[in-house]
Amino acid sequence: MDEREALTMLAADLDDAGDDAAIVDGLVVTTDMLHERTDFPDGTTRYTAGWRAVGASLSDVAAMGARATAAVAVYAAPEFDREELRAFVAGASDVCDAVDAAYVGGDLDGHDEFTVATTALGETDDPIPRSGAESGDAVCVTGTLGRSAAALELFDAGEHERANDLFRFEPRVAAGRALAADATAMMDSSDGLARSLHQLAEASACGFEIEGDAVPIDDAVDEVSDDDAERREMGLSFGEDFELVVTVPDDRLDAAVERCPTPLTRVGTVVDSGVEIDGEPLPDRGFTHGDD
C-alpha cells in the first residue's frame, strides 16, 4: 500500500481520526514526523527546522478552524549539539508565539538521521470539515503558493538565507479562525493545491473549476522558474506551502475576505463534479509525504 491507501484504510478503522487532525471533546490533536533527507534540504538551519516542523502541525490545527494552544516535539539526532538544540527550540517557540500557542518542550532521542516528530494541540467546538463544499461556493486560498518549491531551488543554488526565510511560513491559525464562520469546507495545502482540491472534491462529493490566472503564485517562484510550465507546477502541485484551501458561499465571500487577516484569493468555483483548470482536467498529483 502507498501512504494514501494506508491512511484511507486507517481512517475507516478509527472513528475519532479527523481530517487534518483528530478531535476529542473539542480538543484538537495532530502529529507529524519530518526527516532530514526528505524534508530539510542541505542548508536548512535548526531554527528553520524547529519553526517548520512545529508549524506543519500548527497548520493542521488551523485547517480545522481551531484555536492553537500548545505544541511539543521530539528531536532525534545522532548527537546533541548545544547551539543546534537551542536554535531548534527557538524556532519551535517562535512559530508557536506567532500563533499564540505555547511551545512546551518534548523529548530527545538518539537516531542516525535528524528526525523531528511534532504534535500540536488546539481547541474548537465547531471544526470545519473537508466535506461541506457545495456547488456555487467560491474556492479560495490564503497567501501565496510555491514558496517551498522556490525555497528548494534556492537551497540547491546555495542561497541559504533566502531559502530559509521562505521555508518559515506563518501557520494560518488566525485566518482559519476568521474563516470558520463562513467556510463550508477547509484543509491545508500541504500536499499542493491540486491534490488538496481532489481531496476536498472527494470528501464533499463535488468538483472544482479553477481559473489558472487567479492562482496566487509567490514572487519567488517567478525568480527561480525557467518557464510557465515549471512556474505552474511549482505553484499548483509541489505543495508544502501550508496555506488554507477553503470554500465559502458566494454571497459571503466579500465578508470572509474582509475578516481574514491574511490575503484571501478566490481561485475558482465549486461545481458538481470534475476538477478542472481553465477547462482542462487538473491532475491529482503533488507531494505525497514519504514517497520521495
Add this chain to the structure above:
Amino acid sequence: MDEREALTMLAADLDDAGDDAAIVDGLVVTTDMLHERTDFPDGTTRYTAGWRAVGASLSDVAAMGARATAAVAVYAAPEFDREELRAFVAGASDVCDAVDAAYVGGDLDGHDEFTVATTALGETDDPIPRSGAESGDAVCVTGTLGRSAAALELFDAGEHERANDLFRFEPRVAAGRALAADATAMMDSSDGLARSLHQLAEASACGFEIEGDAVPIDDAVDEVSDDDAERREMGLSFGEDFELVVTVPDDRLDAAVERCPTPLTRVGTVVDSGVEIDGEPLPDRGFTHGDD
C-alpha cells in the same frame, strides 16, 4: 552533550516543560519516539510495538497522577503492510482502552527504519511533581521490575510469544490516580529504579535507603538470570518497565496501599542524602534512551 545534559539544558530554557510531561492549563502532554533497532527487538510484533510505544507515553501521564484522555502516533516505516498497520493500531487502541483513553490515530510517514512517535494527553488539576519527597517518607514501586530485561533475554532465545507478553505492560494510570492523594513525589521507572531514585533525590534534595530484598523483582527475571548479580542488575538498573516510583508519608502508606489498584511495595525510606541499597551506594546507572 549526552541526552541527559541536553534535557537538563532544555528544561532550564523552557518554563512549561514539566517532569515526565508538560502541563498547560491542566492539560498534560507528553511525547516519545521509539525505533526498531533500539526499542523493538527481533520478534516484536507490530501489535506489541503499538501497545508499548503508546503505553510509554501513557506511563508519563500516569507519572503525573493524571487521568489519561487520548493518544496519537506517527507510524514511520519503509513500507506500509496492511496487516502490520492494522496490528499496530490494534495494539495502540488496546493499550488506550486499558487506561480508559481514546486512540485517535495519527499519521504515516516513509522512513528507512521502523520508528514510532507517540503523544499522550491527560488532565489533572494537581500534578504530582518529582520534587516533594521528604525524609521519613516511604518509597514504593508498583508492580514488579525486570519484565523488559527478561523479555529481551527471551527475544534473544527465540521465545517470542512470552517475550511479547512481557513487553506489553499496563500503564499505571489508575494507580497514579489512586496514589495522587497521598504521593509527595512520583515518576515512572522507565530509566530503571536506580536512576529514577537518583532523579527523585536530585529533584527533592533528599536521599534514599533501599532494602535490596524488598525490591519486587518479576518472576520472569528468576528464569532468565544466571546469578544474583545479574538478577539484581535486571531488576534495579535495566529499566523500561514503566512502573511508578512514588514517595508517601509513612503514616499514609497503609491507606495508599489499600487504595492502589496495583500491588504497591515499599522498597525503602527517604533520608536526608545519599542513595544507598543495604548500606552501600546504589550507582546512578540505567537505561539512557539513545545512548545504546
